[in-house]
Amino acid sequence: MDVFGSFALLLALVCAVYALVGGIAAIRTRHPLLVKSARQAGLATCGLIFLATASLVYLFFSDSFWVAYVVAHSNRDLSTFYKIAALWSGQEGSLLFWSFLLAVYVFSVLLAYRNKNGELMPYVGVVLAGVQIFFLTLNNFVASPFKVLGAPAAGGAFDVFTRADGNGLNPLLQYPEMVIHPPNLYSGYTGFTIPFAFALAALLARYPGEKWIHLTRKWTMIAWCFQTVGILLGAHWAYAVLGWGGYWGWDPVENASLLPWLTGTAFLHSVMMQEKRGMMKVWNVWLVFSTFMLCILGTLLTRSGVVSSVHAFAQSSIGNWFVGFLAVVLLVCLAAYVKNRDYLKSENQLDSMVSRESSFLFNNLILLVSCIAVLSGTLFPVFSEWLSGSRISVGAPFFNKVNIPIGLLLLFLTGVGPLLAWRKTSTDSLKRNFGWPLMFALAAGLVAFAAGLREFYSLVCLMLCLFVAATISMEFFRGAKVIRARSGTSLLASAVELTTRNTRRYGGYIVHMGMVLIFVGLAGAAFNRDAQKEMQLGSTLKIGPYTLLLQSVDSKPEKNYTSERMVVEVMRGGNKPLMMLYPERRFFQTNEQSGTMVAIYSTLREDLYVVYAGQSPDNQLPVIHAYLNPLVKWIWLGGVVVVLGTIVTLLPNRRAVLALSAAPKAAPVPAALAQPLTPSVTLREGHD
Amino acid sequence: MTKRRPIGAILLCIVGVMSTLLGTPGYAQQTDRARQIGGKFMCMCGCNQVLTQCNHVGCTTSSSMLKELDQYVARGDSETTITQAFVQEFGTKVYAEPPKSGLSLVAWTLPSLYLFVGTIVVILVIWRWRARFTAPLTPAAGMPAGISEDDLQRARRQVAQETED
Numbered sequence: 001m002d003v004f005g006s007f008a009l010l011l012a013l014v015c016a017v018y019a020l021v022g023g024i025a026a027i028r029t030r031h032p033l034l035v036k037s038a039r040q041a042g043l044a045t046c047g048l049i050f051l052a053t054a055s056l057v058y059l060f061f062s063d064s065f066w067v068a069y070v071v072a073h074s075n076r077d078l079s080t081f082y083k084i085a086a087l088w089s090g091q092e093g094s095l096l097f098w099s100f101l102l103a104v105y106v107f108s109v110l111l112a113y114r115n116k117n118g119e120l121m122p123y124v125g126v127v128l129a130g131v132q133i134f135f136l137t138l139n140n141f142v143a144s145p146f147k148v149l150g151a152p153a154a155g156g157a158f159d160v161f162t163r164a165d166g167n168g169l170n171p172l173l174q175y176p177e178m179v180i181h182p183p184n185l186y187s188g189y190t191g192f193t194i195p196f197a198f199a200l201a202a203l204l205a206r207y208p209g210e211k212w213i214h215l216t217r218k219w220t221m222i223a224w225c226f227q228t229v230g231i232l233l234g235a236h237w238a239y240a241v242l243g244w245g246g247y248w249g250w251d252p253v254e255n256a257s258l259l260p261w262l263t264g265t266a267f268l269h270s271v272m273m274q275e276k277r278g279m280m281k282v283w284n285v286w287l288v289f290s291t292f293m294l295c296i297l298g299t300l301l302t303r304s305g306v307v308s309s310v311h312a313f314a315q316s317s318i319g320n321w322f323v324g325f326l327a328v329v330l331l332v333c334l335a336a337y338v339k340n341r342d343y344l345k346s347e348n349q350l351d352s353m354v355s356r357e358s359s360f361l362f363n364n365l366i367l368l369v370s371c372i373a374v375l376s377g378t379l380f381p382v383f384s385e386w387l388s389g390s391r392i393s394v395g396a397p398f399f400n401k402v403n404i405p406i407g408l409l410l411l412f413l414t415g416v417g418p419l420l421a422w423r424k425t426s427t428d429s430l431k432r433n434f435g436w437p438l439m440f441a442l443a444a445g446l447v448a449f450a451a452g453l454r455e456f457y458s459l460v461c462l463m464l465c466l467f468v469a470a471t472i473s474m475e476f477f478r479g480a481k482v483i484r485a486r487s488g489t490s491l492l493a494s495a496v497e498l499t500t501r502n503t504r505r506y507g508g509y510i511v512h513m514g515m516v517l518i519f520v521g522l523a524g525a526a527f528n529r530d531a532q533k534e535m536q537l538g539s540t541l542k543i544g545p546y547t548l549l550l551q552s553v554d555s556k557p558e559k560n561y562t563s564e565r566m567v568v569e570v571m572r573g574g575n576k577p578l579m580m581l582y583p584e585r586r587f588f589q590t591n592e593q594s595g596t597m598v599a600i601y602s603t604l605r606e607d608l609y610v611v612y613a614g615q616s617p618d619n620q621l622p623v624i625h626a627y628l629n630p631l632v633k634w635i636w637l638g639g640v641v642v643v644l645g646t647i648v649t650l651l652p653n654r655r656a657v658l659a660l661s662a663a664p665k666a667a668p669v670p671a672a673l674a675q676p677l678t679p680s681v682t683l684r685e686g687h688d
Numbered sequence: 689m690t691k692r693r694p695i696g697a698i699l700l701c702i703v704g705v706m707s708t709l710l711g712t713p714g715y716a717q718q719t720d721r722a723r724q725i726g727g728k729f730m731c732m733c734g735c736n737q738v739l740t741q742c743n744h745v746g747c748t749t750s751s752s753m754l755k756e757l758d759q760y761v762a763r764g765d766s767e768t769t770i771t772q773a774f775v776q777e778f779g780t781k782v783y784a785e786p787p788k789s790g791l792s793l794v795a796w797t798l799p800s801l802y803l804f805v806g807t808i809v810v811i812l813v814i815w816r817w818r819a820r821f822t823a824p825l826t827p828a829a830g831m832p833a834g835i836s837e838d839d840l841q842r843a844r845r846q847v848a849q850e851t852e853d
Contacts (some may be wrong), residue, residue: 244741251736279817350817358814365806373799380786380795388791391781393730395738398785402799617751 002067005055006146009096012048013136015041019129027122027205035122042110042125045132046103053100056093056145060086065163069093069145075168075590077560085179086169088186091303091318092145098299099135101183101190106132109194109219120212123201131193134325142318168560168590175597177237185230185257189295191223192260195267196292199285203336206343210278213271218650224268225646227261232639243596243611245530245627247635250399252307255378256298262371263291266364269417273360274346276422281344282337283364289333294371296326306382352424359417366413370406377402404457408464411519414512415468419475437470461523465516472509472516479506500654510645517638524606524631532613534621535566544628546578546608547571553622561586563597566612566622570601583612583624606630722761726754729774730784738784 022038025031056069060083065071073086073093088097106128113121139145150160172178195216202212234257239247248254267287273279301307304319337344350357377394384392419433445463453459480494487494499506533541535550542548549569556563565584572578581599588594601608609627616623723740731742733749739757742750753774760770774782786792 244737246741249737249741348817350814353814353818361810361814365803365810369799369802369806372802376798377795381781384780384786384791384795390779392786392792392795393736393781393783394786394795395730395736395784396741397727397738398795401785406799406803 001055001058001062001064002146002148005052005059006140006144008048008052008055009136009139009144009146012045012052012099013133013140015045015048016129016132016136019045020126020133023122023126023129027126035118038122038125038129039110039114042129043107045129045136046107046110049096049099049103049132049136052139053087053096056096057084057087059146060084063166065166066148066150066160067145068147068149071149071163071166073166073169075166075560077590078166078169079560081176081179082169082174085173085182088182089169089173090145092139092143092147094182094186095135095138095143096145097182098186098190099132099139101186102132102135102193105190105194105219109197113215117211117215120198120201120205120207120215123205123207124197127197127200128193131197134321138318138321142321165590168588171561171586171588171593171595172241174560174586174588174595175237175241177233177240181230181233181237184226184233188223188225188227188230188257189260189299191219191226192264192288192291192295194219194223195288199288200333200336203285203340203343206340210274213274213284217271220264220268220271221646221650224261224264225643227257227264228642228646229639231257231261232636236636239609239632240598240600241596243598243613243625245528245609245611245625245629246525247632248396250377250396252378253298253302255374255399256301259298259371259375260291260294262367262374263287263294266367266371267291269360269367270364273357277349277357278346279348279357281346282341285337285344286333287364289329293326293329293333294375296322296329300326301378307378354420354425354430356417356420356422356425359413359420363410363413363417366406366410370403370410373402373406374399407519407522408457408460411461411464411468411515414515415464415471418509418512419471433471433474437467437474440470441467455526458523458526461519465520465523468512468516472513475509476506497654499648500651503651503653504649507645507647507649507651510648511642512645514638514641514643514645517634517641519638521631521633521635521638524629524634527630528627530625530627532623532625534616534619535624536621541624541626543608543626544606545572546626546628547575548581548610548624548626550622550624551580558586560590561588563587564612565597566610566624568599568610568624570608581608581610583610585612585614602633604631604633607632722754722757725761725767725770726757728771728784729753729757729782732778732782 019038019041022034022041026034026038059067059070060074061080063070063074063076069090069092070086073089074083078086086093088094109128110121110125113124148160149163150158153159198212198216198219201207231254234254235247238244238249238254267284270280270287271284274281274284300319300322304322306319352358377399380394381391384390415437416434421429441463444466445459448459448462453462476495476498477491479498480491483489483494483497484491487497489497499510529543531541531543533539535541537550537552540547540549547570549571551567551569553564553566556565563584563586565582568581568583570578570581579601581601583599584597586595586597596611599610601610607627607629609629611625611627613623613625615621726740727738729739731737731739731747731750732753733742733747735742735747739750739753757770757774760773765773783792786795788796
């Protein structure tokens with residue numbers, strides 16, 4: 001099966017090269033058969049990548065311990081669940097997995113548009129094939145997951161060795177979220193290839209209008225959603241597994257995932273300027289290019305060892321390949337832009353400083369500043385070493401100080417931007433939309449201050465969260481009230497009806513509400529506290545309102561590891577029993593590594609986070625480390641709301657159906673106005 | 689006005705709960721001096737975490753660094769002395785955040801610079817695009833009769849485009 005996998009990968013590379021060369025020839029000759037054959041080659045490339053990936057999965061499931069990658073990342077006792085995760089746990093497999101996910105996207109795009117957009121698709125196919133060629137080159141010649149263990153023998157033969165068992169999977173990855181976090185994150189990274197391909201293709205083909213934006217909107221939203229989920233799952237994994245009490249440490253690998261997310265978010269907002277007003281064409285194209293390049297840069301940082309990280313793969317020369325690819329992509333983008341920049345000319349015009357357009361400009365500015373600040377902070381140790389010879393670390397305290405004010409500015413714009421009108425917002429409209437929310441937020445701030453909340457950023461964050469929540473709620477309420485007056489349904493049903501009529505707008509509001517919940521959770525971090533104690537049986541540790549009583553410590557052999565766990569009774573308000581917690585340490589015999597399993601009692605108010613921190617070197621007593629982290633659950637809830645909102649934005653509007661049924665009953669109108677009007681179009685300010 | 693009250697009341701309740709949660713005095717960070725100083729150093733095990741937050745099972749680096757830190761603090765050394773000792777032992781990479789002097793000052797000033805320059809650019813862009821705007825002519829009496837079908841269609845398309853979604 002390893003030979004089959006290798007062969008499938010090699011053939012996939014050949015097909016991808018044909019898709020690229022054939023595609024270019026098809027663009028030049030416009031011969032329909034060439035167009036078709038290039039597309040078929042693209043589909044075949046994807047099919048072959050699927051087969052290669054399936055081969056590697058099979059090798060894991062069949063415990064093929066003659067394949068180096070399987071030996072390095074699996075063992076016989078590893079559960080089926082984690083044998084799937086082993087696929088992307090190392091450099092070679094994760095690159096194949098990258099190719100696989102990219103192939104899923106490419107296959108979907110080539111199939112979905114096989115009979116549409118005939119002028120654009122050959123270009124799209126060529127760009128996608130170019131990206132696939134790069135990854136397939138890595139899969140075939142630089143980091144093949146199908147290498148076998150062996151040594152050259154006499155007579156030019158090759159003796160294959162088979163190991164009795166493998167080294168096992170990294171303990172940190174043996175956690176359920178690790179089976180879903182990387183696929184989500186990688187789906188985000190690879191998904192941004194699609195808008196990149198369409199943007200570059202539209203530029204190269206000088207494809208008219210904003211159609212490429214309409215075509216890629218869903219793909220961009222899907223990629224963005226995967227990226228968001230991936231980031232949040234990664235944060236939750238770090239929280240639940242690493243045992244340091246936090247969820248975001250500004251590690252270079254975490255930062256690498258945040259960079260394309262920030263530019264992708266900027267693109268999702270600024271693209272509306274182009275859709276509505278035909279503005280910012282150059283900016284949008286470069287935002288898409290940058291997002292894709294940041295995905296590659298992130299991968300470069302993760303895999304090259306340029307920056308140190310616990311999450312990073314082993315140092316290797318593979319980074320040079322990514323640098324080369326990044327350079328090629330940049331050159332192609334620059335060349336395409338220079339050659340066809342007149343195609344991107346737009347009539348940029350603003351009617352007023354206070355308008356939706358201006359808010360988008362500031363939104364983009366803040367997202368970009370955040371992105372560049374994170375990027376420069378991440379790379380600063382490298383630059384400082386180049387310039388001064390000594391590496392200066394840039395850790396979480398720096399990133400927090402820099403990004404918290406930026407994040408709060410963004411939160412403010414989240415509340416303001418959507419309610420500003422396109423073109424111009426009147427003073428009346430400002431008062432109507434923001435008067436009550438602003439007063440409410442200020443009053444809330446005063447109440448919170450009086451109640452003892454003195455942490456500046458948390459107080460501002462709380463006020464802004466309430467301001468944004470109030471503006472969004474008022475938007476839903478106002479719209480639902482109108483529908484309720486007409487239909488007589490309940491307010492909730494009216495709000496649902498309202499959302500289904502304009503999924504993009506109200507789905508966007510739901511996403512914003514999710515972000516508000518995430519910010520609420522982040523604000524709680526300022527009030528984290530912890531306590532650590534060596535524990536004897538029957539001794540207690542107090543933290544906040546909780547008392548932790550150590551009842552016992554036991555050891556239990558499991559299939560793939562030995563578990564040593566504490567049995568901790570949690571009491572609240574003195575001696576009132578609340579629940580039992582079982583923080584664990586796991587020892588994995590195959591690779592002689594250990595890991596933690598944190599026990600968390602999570603409520604909306606706070607998380608009681610208990611870690612079995614090992615044994616004291618002085619007296620061998622078990623050590624318990626407990627954290628009290630307020631409001632953390634709101635972050636995960638916010639993530640769920642963001643995903644729901646994104647799904648809503650991807651749904652089609654119901655209004656089109658209503659339009660067809662409403663049209664016959666239209667009242668007679670003067671001849672000059674007798675054209676079919678878009679039903680219930682109400683010209684009012686502050687809508688999208 | 690009356691219909692806004694229930695929402696206002698609900699939101700005020702949320703504020704009350706939130707401020708109570710966040711404002712409880714018991715939640716204040718209770719740190720000793722060692723913990724406060726330790727928060728300014730990185731763990732040198734390569735985990736890229738702040739020293740006081742490194743909790744990797746079996747991380748001997750953080751425990752020995754914390755022990756060393758405790759000794760300095762117990763001896764009554766000043767923060768500057770402790771910092772110098774750590775920098776001498778581990779190099780400048782022990783800083784959790786770049787010091788606000790020398791080359792490291794660049795790291796601190798860059799984000800503010802980006803924001804400042806970016807804001808100026810955006811304001812200039814808005815000002816420039818705003819200057820291009822010319823107010824539409826006020827229709828004279830009897831003007832509606834002069835609106836062509838093409839103009840009307842174009843206006844309809846624009847209205848639809850700018851108000852949908």
